[in-house]
Amino acid sequence: MKHRRIPKATIDRMAVYLEVLENFSRDGAELVSSDQLAKACKSNPAQIRKDLAYFGDFGIRGVGYAVESLKLAIKRALSIDGVWRCALFGAGNLGRALLGNREFVRRGFHIQAVFDCDPDKLGLRMFHLAVQSPSRLGHIVKEQDIQIGIITTPPNRAQRAANHLVEADIKGIVTFAPTRINVPDEVSLQYVDLFRTFYSLSFDISLREQEAAEEQNAD
């Protein structure tokens, strides 16, 4: 079991488990069973046990999981038990929103520098950081040992931003721009596609309405 490839879906669910564990923790629970977790996550107990077992034997048979140690184990498994140093590329509204979001720091993602191609934005202060020119990116990334780039440019600037980040030898990129970008294989890449979510919602609402209408007809 230990050395099997871990499904991407499992990784995604880990974020949910962490979130509900924080709640159990806040409520003072010391132990939690896969049943309780499943209820809180709208999942099922077998799924949860299987998911957790990919990473190790965190539970105690007949008892359940110790909340605090499970939180830590998950964080370690995802490598979010330390600090990741990030650079933001794109000093627009979305960039500002991420920079101002306290949850990022709380979860160990520290945004330490902001870049933008637009010369009008250079020097502009966003919270505690000044917007810098992309020409300084390579230097800053090296100096501050920055590992992750976050792209919040408009779609037509996203590839250029990615090129700058790759050039600066970043390890991974999260992009919020609704466009595909190309990076070398050795750079990790994740898309946050806002519209995908809205499209899913749209499809889901319409499907339900259609099903409701068909039920009417069945009378």
Next chain:
Amino acid sequence: MKHRRIPKATIDRMAVYLEVLENFSRDGAELVSSDQLAKACKSNPAQIRKDLAYFGDFGIRGVGYAVESLKLAIKRALSIDGVWRCALFGAGNLGRALLGNREFVRRGFHIQAVFDCDPDKLGLRMFHLAVQSPSRLGHIVKEQDIQIGIITTPPNRAQRAANHLVEADIKGIVTFAPTRINVPDEVSLQYVDLFRTFYSLSFDISLREQEAAEEQNAD
């Protein structure tokens, strides 16, 4: 084939297909093959044909797909060929970023009202809209026929916001707050989990580094 349940993964990929179709369209292409689409999406032709065939026979055998009519067909399939009226709940940085994002309007998601529980924010102007009290939500939703609620509150306020939206008889909710919320079955719900993406990136970077280290050892 027509009346089979459509995988969620297929729906998600539709957003990508639309995106690359926009690019083909901009480049003046009138026809595309599943092969070309696959290259642009980093997918494979069979996947694309299967996905598209869930919704109808959009292609021409021996020829390919007509770009414009395929775009329209996908939009119709997802029900994003019209306008969805949205209300934003949570007038913080993230809410402002969504409100100021031109892509939303371009894609038919119109944010028509903004609400916030914080009395200090009432009346505050965000772009062309004034922040309103949640007590007005029911009235505004009915008056403007708003269908979708967008939650951008801090996590501890998200459930309350959801309750207000459900009470106002909204059809679906997209929440950006990193916390699970409960809504009745008849309301559609989608989570935009920013941290899930960052956690995946973190895991992926670490996995690669670990694999690289093991390769070293194999010498």
Next chain:
DNA sequence: ACGTGTGAACGATTTCACAGCT
């Protein structure tokens, strides 16, 4: 001849059911 649409084969993930530890 070419490229779609689709059953069939394959592969991956989820769920079941129970052995094994506390």
Next chain:
DNA sequence: AGCTGTGAAATCGTTCACACGT
């Protein structure tokens, strides 16, 4: 007795390979 960890079974999604229409 209770709850985890995990093979085995069931389900779900993807890829193959080819019949079919243009």
